[in-house]
Amino acid sequence: MEKEELKNFYLSLIPGIREVARKSGYAIGIHGSLTRDLDIIGAPWVDNCVGALTLVKRVAKKLDAYYQTSLSKKPHGRKCYVIFFKFMDGPLAHAYIDFSIYPKIK
Helix, strand or coil: CCCHHCCCCCHHHHHHHHHHHHHHHHEEEEEECCCCCCCEEEEEECCEEEEEEHHHHHHHCCCEEEECCCCCCHHHCCCCEEECCCCCCCCCCEEEEEEEECCCCC
């Protein structure tokens, strides 16, 4: 798959991800080149936002995908999850989302 096709695929996911995040009390930012993976950041935006795990579960469900929790420790208390797509072959077989979510402050 060409880098441009992969980038377009990732960009096509953003509106749905943002819709879920907004309903869950988060804002979504994009960083990175979109050439290998989709790097996104979830930031709590309202006082009554859901927890990070609930957010990642909702996004994975929206994308008909599954997630794994990263075991690496991240700065500033953020949690990192990787969302994988269910297709196992074809041009998008190696596409994934690296999702960093900042914790809500109680």
